[in-house]
Amino acid sequence: MDEPLTDHRVQHRPGDVPVLIRRLDDGLPLPSYAHPGDAGADLYAAIDVELAPGERAVVPTGIAIALPDGYAAFVHPRSGLGAKFGVTIVNAPGTVDAGYRGEIKVTLLNTDLRRPVRLRRGDRIAQLVVQRVERAVFHEVSALPGSVRGDNGFGSTGGLPAASPEAGHN
Numbered sequence: 001m002d003e004p005l006t007d008h009r010v011q012h013r014p015g016d017v018p019v020l021i022r023r024l025d026d027g028l029p030l031p032s033y034a035h036p037g038d039a040g041a042d043l044y045a046a047i048d049v050e051l052a053p054g055e056r057a058v059v060p061t062g063i064a065i066a067l068p069d070g071y072a073a074f075v076h077p078r079s080g081l082g083a084k085f086g087v088t089i090v091n092a093p094g095t096v097d098a099g100y101r102g103e104i105k106v107t108l109l110n111t112d113l114r115r116p117v118r119l120r121r122g123d124r125i126a127q128l129v130v131q132r133v134e135r136a137v138f139h140e141v142s143a144l145p146g147s148v149r150g151d152n153g154f155g156s157t158g159g160l161p162a163a164s165p166e167a168g169h170n
């Protein structure tokens with residue numbers, strides 16, 4: 001008998017997107033929204049992991065999902081881990097395609113160059129944001145329509161802090 005897939009902490013609303021989920025690890029909670037209205041459902045580490053300063057690791061979450069067509073899920077960092085320990089996600093936000101049936105994994109990076117960080121199995125290490133995504137049809141042209149921005153970018157509007165000479169920025 002399958003276990004109920006309902007997250008009892010948050011009331012479901014009309015329009016909620018049904019996402020099929022399979023546990024690959026019975027000892028972990030399913031992803032859950034901490035508050036009503038939260039965009040991200042927290043993902044749990046399936047293993048203990050210690051990240052040396054500057055080190056990264058691919059951390060399994062113990063779940064696999066099937067998203068409806070036209071949706072994707074994005075693996076975002078948690079701000080608390082970032083602010084407190086300097087832990088982020090290398091490829092943030094990670095993209096989980098609707099057709100992906102493998103385990104969701106999180107490529108954590110310890111950006112702190114002095115302190116190691118130890119994360120435990122069961123810690124919430126990232127958050128999953130499920131979104132509708134459009135599919136583009138690419139029409140090749142020889143010239144693009146004009147725009148006010150044109151090809152300006154990469155700080156063209158100014159307001160960037162001055163680079164410190166020691167850091168070796170251009």
Ligand SMILES: O=c1ccn([C@H]2C[C@H](O)[C@@H](COP(=O)(O)OP(=O)(O)OP(=O)(O)O)O2)c(=O)[nH]1
Pocket residue numbers: 075091093094095096097098100103104105106107
């Ligand atoms: O943070 C992430 C990012 C991706 N994935 C899984 C789901 C996604 O559908 C698949 C492929 O991701 P992506 O397309 O970003 O990686 P790739 O390097 O382009 O691999 P591929 O050649 O398999 O597409 O890996 C994760 O579990 N976590």
Ligand SMILES: [Mg+2]
Pocket residue numbers: none
């Ligand atoms: Mg890819």
